[in-house]
Amino acid sequence: MFERLAELAVRRSRLVLAVAVVAMALMGVVGAGAFGKLLGGGFDDPGSESSRAAKVIDERFGGEANLVLLVRAADGRVDGPAAARSGQALVADLKKEKELTNVLSFWDTGGPDLRSRDGDEAMVLAHVTGDEKRQRDRAQKIIDTYTGTYKGALKVRAGGAAAVGSDLSEQVVADLALAETIAIPLTLVLLLFVFGSMVAALLPLLIAVIAIIGSFAQLSLLGSVTEVADTTTNLTTALGLGLGVDYALLMTSRFREQLAAGASVDDAVRRTVHTAGRTVVFSAATVAAALAALMVFPQYFLRSFGYAGVGVVAVAAVGALLVMPALLAVLGHRVNSGRMPWAKPERSDAGAPAWGRLARTVMRRPALTALPLLAVLLLAASPLLGITFGTPDERVLPKDAESRQVSTALREHFNGSEDSALHIVIDQPVGKAPLESYAAGLSGLNGVARVQTSSGTYTGGQRTATGPGSAALARPGAQRISVVSTLTPRSDAAQNLVEDVRTAAAPAGTRPLVGGVDAELIDAKDSIGSRLPLAAGLVVLTTFLLLFLFTGSVVQPLRALVLNLISLAATLGVLTWIFQDGAFSSALGFTAQPMEMSMTVLVLGIAFGLSMDYEVFVTSRIKELHDLGEDDESAVVHGLGHTGRIVSAAAFLLAVSFFAFGTAEISFMQMFGLGSGLAILIDALAVRGVLVPAAMRLLGRSAWYAPRFLRAFHERFGLSETAPDPAAATGTPTPPTPYATHSTET
Known part of the structure; x- marks a missing residue:
């Protein structure tokens, strides 16, 4: 080929x-x-209980409330005459929008929970229809039309999942443009210095x-x-x-x-x-x-x-x-x-003497040089002992994002947030008495502010008010229940409430499905956690096979996997310290919160893959020298001496492209950029520069061990960077090629 x-x-x-x-x-x-x-x-996870609940609610009830308009009276209370007239007009206009269903507000229900405790603000709840893309576009249209000043009497701001998604999409584009503006010119400058x-x-x-x-x-x-x-x-x-x-x-x-x-x-x-x-x-x-x-x-x-x-x-x-x-x-x-003026003439024997000297020092004193570095990496990994996981919410946006400000106001100014309620759906016929008994039991659970059903509202195990009506929470052969709590969304207590609701005694012959933001968090952690061993197993297996094909050794892949695990643990520990524990949160402008689970998995996958990138660069040169007859120490010293410069240059260039996303306004994108860049530098400098030569010294000749039948397999199917003289086909002699296969000396 x-x-x-x-x-x-x-x-x-x-x-x-x-x-x-x-x-x-x-x-x-x-x-x-x-x-x-x-x-x-x-x-x-589309197959989780919370996703199935959302699907049934979409199909049978017109969807969950994913758009919240927070309305403040420009002068006085929201139940004042002028504000009430404008509020009713706003709701009437929203109900005419084809993209919206289940429009519900304080002005047409009189529900006190849809009004703030001080009476100055009120909620309008609605569901924006369509898939993710249509929801985003339609939500933005509604937001552009109705937010700001409405009829001179109301100040309207938008929140809810649809508004957060719209803000996230806009911010992703802005962050990408800024990162490219930084990364591309800086990469060119670094390349000029390299070449x-x-x-x-x-x-x-x-x-x-x-x-x-x-x-x-x-x-x-x-x-x-x-x-x-x-x-x-x-x-x-x-x-x-x-x-x-x-x-x-x-x-x-x-x-x-x-x-x-x-x-x-x-x-x-x-x-x-x-x-x-x-x-x-x-x-x-x-x-x-x-x-x-x-x-x-x-x-x-x-x-x-x-x-x-x-x-x-x-x-x-x-x-x-x-x-x-x-x-x-x-x-x-x-x-x-x-x-460039500073450039030196290109030499065929160019190398990186500093990397060679470092490798020789490590090879002669592996314990003395490697153990302190291992101690530092393990210290960096120590925050993992307290790691917790979450899913993205409005806090990943900058503090001045309107959808985030609305979510904060809903938690602070209202008695329980409808935006973070648990949504229970029973897609089966339910009698009135069993439904009332079930709702009363749920309302008595710790942290529950109220339970709303088609038959009424329940608090502390008792019915306290008539419900919003069967048109909203009842369908032929199906019932919907809303459980509003006073707990902080995505907190441990809120997640415990989900488990309590799911294990509560349901009406006979029914299987309630529980959804909502806290249920989605639990299901996401279960879904990712259950598939993580499979993903890790596939990565380990494919990496082992590829490295064996490249080196012909069964020890080298194991050595690479162990060192990569140490590097990944240190990287994830530092990220936990920064983004969960809040170190540098003021400087970087984010809000500390549990580690976003999907992004954590993504960073680990990218970091592992890129670490193998440099593993190949270094090991290929060491393997070539070993095959040419050099002893183990010389092969490592000369191999790192000739590949160290390209590894360090490539690492800095690659890290720059990721670090540029540290300027993002979305916190999990900051985590993506900083985590990937940090992992690259730890691996290329600490692991390749110190831990690899130390491990090779300690392993000695056993580093190249493989059973006889696998050696035979590798001789036939293995990969090697060494190639026959390409000039043979042309009859032109090729000058002797020194070992400096990967130098970037300028």
Whole structure:
């Protein structure tokens, strides 16, 4: 395969580039429509009890209230004559909107719980119809039409799940634009320092742009056939920019070294594809395998990141394997054009002496150098002892977001929040007496403010008022019950209440379904937790197999997995300290809350995949030297000496693309960016620089152990970066190639 790719780049370079330009244009046209097809949310398991409850409520009762208009009287109380007239007019106008159902307010029900305790504010509840995308668009239309000043007597603000989703979608686009504005110029500056040449620096950025454009095109296509979360645009941008630069950096560095060694342009391209190209393929396979495991989760938030992750890795790899060699073949020695004043001439024996010296020191004193670092990493992981998990709510938005302010006002100014009530649906006939008994029992549970049914409202085990009417909470053969509590949404007490409601004695012959935000949290944790072992098992298995095929050892994959586990634990511990415990919350502008479970899984998947990226870079060089007869210590020292510079450069460049999302206004996107960037740096510097040589020293020759039958299997099917002389086919001798396979010395 690599021979054919190399010959295609050498003999048909301009044709390859012409096809690439056309493909980019087509992908750009397709990708331009991606944002209109992507959805918000996606954190719930569609097969969970809470999701099934929501589906029944949608089909039989017109949907749960997902839009809350918080109305304040401009002068006086909301039950004053002027405010009442305007409020009734507002409700009448809302009921005419085709996108809304179940419009309910203080003015048409007189329910005191829909009015604030001081009487200055009132709620209007409604359900915005449609799927996630239609809800978002329709909610924004309603918000634009009715918020602000209404008829001079009311001040209207929007909240609820639909308003939060709309604010999130708008903020995702703004955060993405800001991150790109920061990451792309900064990446170019860093590439100039790495390569010391304007042309060489622009090549990786070009591959990154191809990766991003291609990824948006595949998101647009996926969005046409399945549910894809809008936040995947952030992943495709960060990962596409990072991996595109990563792979192109490897290819360009290898090509420049070959030219410096005296090879012709064509032979330099061939050797680059044979060696660095193999590493790109294997690295892409390991990253894609880790991200593909996200597809086992039923939440489309995680599944869509699996789709997008695999897609962006594939596009970045294809760009590096097809477009980059063709560009190098056309440019030839002009790849070094635009040399910066500080740049040194490219040398064929370039390496990173500091990395080699560090590796030698660690190899000679593995315990003395590795144990203190291990202690620091374990200390960083210690916050995991107190980790708790949650799902996103309005607090992930900035404090000045209107939907967040409305949610805060509902909790602080009203007797129980209708927005966070538990929704029970019984899709079976229920007699009046059993229904009343069931509702009375629920109203006596700890933390319950009231229970609303078609037969009345219940508090403290007693019926206290007539209900809002069968039109709202009763259908032929079905009943709906609303349980409003005084508990903080998503708190431990609120989750305990869900369990109490689900285990309460139900009317005979019925199976109530319990939904609502707290029920969704419990179901999401159960859903992700139950599938996490499968996802982890798939990642471990595929990683083990791929590393075995690359190294021929059964010990190297185990060593890599253990060190990656330590790195991931340290990263997650630091994230817990920051985002759950609140360290730097003022500086970063977020509200501390339990770790968002889906985003935590996503960060771990990305971090694991990228750690294997650098594992391949380092191990491939060590393995090559080992196979050429160097002793274990020399292979590690020389291997790290020649790969350390590219690993550190690639790590900083990749981390920059993720750290740019630390400027996001959405807190879980800050966590995504900072967590991924931090994991990359810990792995590339601490693990590759210290723990890998220490482990190799302690393992000795056993590091390359494999049973005889597996060695035979590897000899036949295994992967290697070493390739036959590509000049053999042309009859042109290739200059001797030194071991500096991955140097980026400028």
